[in-house]
Amino acid sequence: MTNPVKIPAFLAHLPLFCEMSPDEIERIARGARELGLARGEVLFQRGDPCTGFYVVMHGRVKLALTSPQGIEKVVELIGPGQSFGEAVMFMDKPYPVYAQALTDSMVLHIGKQVIVGGIDSDPNFCRKMLAGLSIRLHRLIQTVESISLRSPAQRVIDLLLQELDGTKEGLDVHVSLSANKNVIASNLNITPETFSRILRNLSDAGLIAVEGKDVCIRDVARLRSYDE
Amino acid sequence: MTNPVKIPAFLAHLPLFCEMSPDEIERIARGARELGLARGEVLFQRGDPCTGFYVVMHGRVKLALTSPQGIEKVVELIGPGQSFGEAVMFMDKPYPVYAQALTDSMVLHIGKQVIVGGIDSDPNFCRKMLAGLSIRLHRLIQTVESISLRSPAQRVIDLLLQELDGTKEGLDVHVSLSANKNVIASNLNITPETFSRILRNLSDAGLIAVEGKDVCIRDVARLRSYDE
């Protein structure tokens, strides 16, 4: 089916495993298995027990919650090279969110045992695991800050600017939305309608140009300093 | 000044250290120092570098953010026996929030070095550290869920119910708010005015009785199932 030889190579360039010796990587790889996901397929439900964590090889996965009234809230979007579900491994609690593939995807499941084993034998690995969790925590605090203190329009602008990432400044910079607009809207904690209207306002103001999932930022500096 | 003999005893009954040997505890204690804080005193600012983490011995500390417009958002309230700042230790980033004492308090600062040392030598300790971070992460997800999917009134009810904690059910149960109402309101992501009005509504509905920081829950089950 899939080629198991490639797994160690893939693992070796992840931040979490990159300093490990080849045989340690090999050990981890033996506890890992590839999983193909069709678009829309649910990887785990909220409440499911946790048997390990996941790394996205290609495709895109969302972590989300559903309210009693059936409203969905997207907590996080996970792309290639990113991992999720590590935190739940270290508690005896089930998943607090559910995971669903947004596109046809390939993910790697890494069993709990090999990680726990790695921790016991390799303090360096342990520190990386801690760093990984810390970064996630940091990101969640940013999420809380964003939802609590920034207006919907500011949140949209922030999103556009962080999709930039590498490219720091410039004119007519091109970015691409990483998911459907309703998914992104949910992640920004606004309705799709509001998202659409904000994009329209920014377009009318000459700050961006939208064409489907492609957004052209006319002037990064001006967008960054834009105040409603 | 303060009695250093007490520190090991205090450490020993924290979840993080409770299974450690006495001499390991002793080693941690040597890397710790007590800090007295006056009400209103700022322990660290957002952006400060991190040199360790903190445990509250008595008193109460808030972790908060300030928006560019000067609006404050309380991210977390920390009480006796609880710790904060662990996550930042494992990244080379500064504090993403600031910490301020809400009452005269005594906190313990535990230096980064002794923790890193503990991780290298004790896998069990390492696992506890991971568990601790995981629990914080879990709590933050709950925060996001609460802000995103629950109405202000529901959030107030949730707060009252979780202050209960031990006492699961019953009539005329008494709880006490752990901080000033404006602080709690900020933590619930509502204005003090809205908080006041919601408490009033719940009072008028006969669900609770408020007297200063003391709240009497008339019927826990009814409050829990209350739908706006």
Add this chain to the structure above:
DNA sequence: CGCTCCATTGATGCCAGTCAAGAAATGTGG
């Protein structure tokens, strides 16, 4: 070509924020 999914746009309503004033509680100094 028709179906489904996604995005946009308009009209409307409501909840919570804002502003402002007053009451109550807390703290302070004489």
Add this chain to the structure above:
DNA sequence: CCACATTTCTTGACTGGCATCAATGGAGCG
């Protein structure tokens, strides 16, 4: 211990932004 100052809390009137509801427009796909 009282009078005063300051902070905290409550209440009212008003406003506005975002959600909601509803209908239409496109894009992709079998």
